[in-house]
Amino acid sequence: MLRIVKEFKEFAMKGNVIDLAVGVIIGGAFGKIVTSLVNDIIMPPIGTILGKVDFKDLKLYLVDTSNYPDLSKAPAIAYGQFINVMLDFLIVAFCIFLLVKVINILRRDEKKAEPPVEVTEKDCPYCLSKVPIKATRCKHCTSQLGETAHG
Template identity: 45%
Template sequence: MSMTSEFKEFIAKGNVLDLAVAVVIGAAFGKIVTAFVDKIIMPPIGLLIGGVDFSKWAIILKDATVNAAGEAVPAVAIGIGEFLNTLIQFLIIAAAVFVVVKAINRMQPKKVEAPAAPSEEVLLLREIRDSVKK
């Protein structure tokens, strides 16, 4: 089998196509969650805390300067607000994935395990019981 035909067979399998669809939908869902957190959740929280814009909330370690060549040197800062936004986005996505997995697990039929075969001792005891009954 040639490499090309083998690759076509691999791509044509349902699992690969399902995975591709999941990646595209996951990327779109990530953008939705980002917009939800940045535009809907964080502004009211910032207003309640005292008008803080979380996207710009940072600890400045070194202020922005201009070097000898006249080029701007950006500030060195720890972006706490961006980190909080990302953390909240992660928690929302994790909760959504948890709910989806839980729903899928509920829809799958429960597997009934066959009883285990009796041990050698039980078989021997049954044999003795049966011989005593005779």
Template identity: 50%
Template sequence: MSILSEFREFIARGNVVDLAVGVIIGGAFGKIVTALVEDVIMPPIGLLTSGVDFSHMNLVLKADNPATKVDEMVAIQYGAFLNTVIQFMIVAWVVFLLVKGVNTLRRAQAAEAAESAPPPAPSAEETLLAEIRDLLKSGR
């Protein structure tokens, strides 16, 4: 088997295609969540905190030197980290709701399939035991 045919077989598997679709959708979804957090959620939070913009909050470890006009500032960007944590929580919540909805649909479909499916035929052992029971009841 050539390496190209092996690669073709690998790509044709359903899991690889599903994973690729998931990554692409996840990337697009990440952009939506970023916009939601930065443009919708954070402004009201900033308003509640007297106009504080979390994305610019930082702890300066070393300030710029205006004499050299070189950007030497070293800072811990905890505001950007807070934004990222909020984005993660939103993504996690939405994924939870999505999985919960899918599980509810699957349970409903499984219950519907179980109700509509005819009961399984008895096995050979069950049939034999039923015959023995019937013979014992009849007294033979």
């Protein structure tokens, strides 16, 4: 049992697990912000333009509602709420797209900044010492270096 606890501790303390946990927490908070943006800022003006409609209340009732004094108990398809959730998703997906795009641009710039590495040494196939690329004889073991020694 102690071994399992030790293995779990090693697993949980790895950088990737902690990064993932931070990402999930920030993602949850970001999701709440986007939900508030959609429900409290974007949808009210759209609902006003469309005739003072609250999208959360848009439903397609599946039965005759006259038998239900409390409409919240009547079976219905809440397509207005679905519209809100779809807008949430689209905003989050677009933000993630922009974030990935920026990361890719930064990586591309990082790769451009690194100059190509010029090979100036090769390994001697006999003693495995580093020798200049143009050398014909190893300075360490004095072996003759041929074409096969170019590493």
